[in-house]
Amino acid sequence: MVLRFGERPGTLTYQWTKDGSTIVGATSTTYSIASGQVSDAGIYACVVTNTLGGTAASTNSVSAVLSVNAGPALTSQPASRTLAVGGAATFTVEATGSGTLSFQWLKNGTDIRGGTSATFSIPSVQVPDAGIYTCVVTNSLNGTTTSATSGSATLTVNAGPTLTTQPVSQTLAVGGAVTFTVAATGSGTLSYQWTKDGSSIGGAFSATFTISSVQPTDAGDYACRVTNSLSGTSAATSSSSATLTVLAAPVITVTVEPKTATVVTNGQVILRAGVTGTANTGVTWSITSGEGTLSAGAPGSITYAATGSPGTTTITAVSQADGTKSDSATVTVRTRDLTGDGLIDVLDLAIFARAWGSTPASPNWNAAADLNGDGNVDETELALFLAGL
Ligand SMILES: [Ca+2]
Ligand SMILES: [Ca+2]
Known part of the structure; x- marks a missing residue:
């Protein structure tokens, strides 16, 4: 800055003042401040004294006001934060300064297009939004501009756990046991929720989910939602889907032949049981009503002897593979003792x-x-x- 005062006749001396106080050493026609500071702002004037013929006369110059653009001062810094994916992030600075303030937000040192307000918001945070955010505040005063940079605010994004093992689709027969497993890494304590066809399964809160005896209604798509926690946020990652296919149970049938027979007392009849639907074709024979005896024959057959009284005898074969499957034969036992007197005569x-x-x-x-x-x-x-x- 240079202040200059016009020259006059005679011997002129100069004394600069600031805010009415003498500036020591400032006795030239010009007064310079090499590096203006805020404290330099004020009203400057110069007292000019004319000494001519032994008389002195002084004149005060017109005052000059020196304003100093001190630049903006940040009164509130942006705060670091951690958010789950999808959360809303807002960074704010507050600044004071003369003139007009303008703002430019930066992410990792690069200007953010459109980030030109005191507040910068990301409505739905995604993983790539993580980074370091700063704001440069600039003021403009009488053609001068000065900037100040805010402190750094770190945005951490909780993206949820990473699945390292996915559940595997499985196919098995009714009654079999099936286990689905996931493994995941993530911050904090991981929690698990298994779903079937998109609906939560009650009590299925472990990394593994087991059905000990699969039924046809268990068929469906299974997945696990794994949740982690980070700085008060929680975020979930869903596994891929695993399909459980349940094979229909084979139908086991037992057929006894012949279904009916008639024998005289002490006579015999051979019964056979055919079993389908299972590799185990064994049956267990028994007399379920009436009298007589059974003796083992060839596999799948039995010999019934009508050793009791005349009447009707029911012989039943029960599948050894499935005790609910059986078939029976009815044998009518007749006697030669048509008179019923105990003699055959x-x-x-x-x-x-x-x-x-x-x-x-x-x-x-x-x-x-x-x-x-x-x-x-x-x-x-x-x-x-x-x-x-
Ligand atoms: Ca006959
Ligand atoms: Ca008789």
């Missing part, structure tokens, strides 16, 4: 003879005499009767 033969050649439509039909149950009384009955004598 000529009296029984007489009854048998009366029914000889009959069928159920015949007047002389006697079902008890049809010893083999085939609907007539003929030579077969005769042979069976005689065999018992």
Whole structure:
């Protein structure tokens, strides 16, 4: 800055003042301040004294006002913060300064396009938004500009855990056990929530989820949502989906042949059980009503002996693979003792003879005499009767 005062006749001396006080040493026509400071602001004037012929006369110059553009001062700094992905970030500076203030936000030292207000906001924070944010505040005064840079504010983004193991799709039969597993890394304590077809599964809060006995209704898409925590924020990452396919259970059937049979007491009949739908075709035979004995035969067959009283006997084969599957045969046991007196003799033969050649439509039909149950009384009955004598 240079102040200059016009020259006058005679011997002139000069004394500069600031705010009315003498500036020591400032006795030239010009007064310079090499590096203006805020404290230099004030009203400057120069007292000029004219000494001519032994007389002195002084004149005060017109005052000059020196304003100093001290630059903006930041009164509030932006604050660092941590947000989960999707959160809203707002950084704010407050500054004072003469003239007009303008703002320019920077991320990692690079101007942010449009970031020209005292407040800079990111409505929905994403991972790439993480970084260091600063604001340069500039004031403009009488053609001068001065800037000040705010402190740094760090934006940390909690992006959620990283899944290192994804659940694997599995296929198994009804009744099997299935376990889905995830592994994840992340800050803080990780928490887990398994979902099936997008809906939360009650109690499924571990890194593994097990179904000990799979049912057809368990089929679906399974995933795990893993949540971490960081500086008071929490963020979740969902695993990929794993499909559980449940194979329909094979239908096990048991078929006993023959379904019905008629034998005379002490006679025998061989029953067979066919099993489908399972590799284990074994059955367990038992007499479920009536009398008689069973003796093992070839695999899948049994020999029933009508060792008891005449009547009806039910023999049942139960699948060893599935105890709910069974089939039965009904055996009618007849006796040669048609009189019921405990003897097989000529009296029984007489009854048998009366029914000889009959069928159920015949007047002389006697079902008890049809010893083999085939609907007539003929030579077969005769042979069976005689065999018992
Ligand atoms: Ca008899
Ligand atoms: Ca017959």
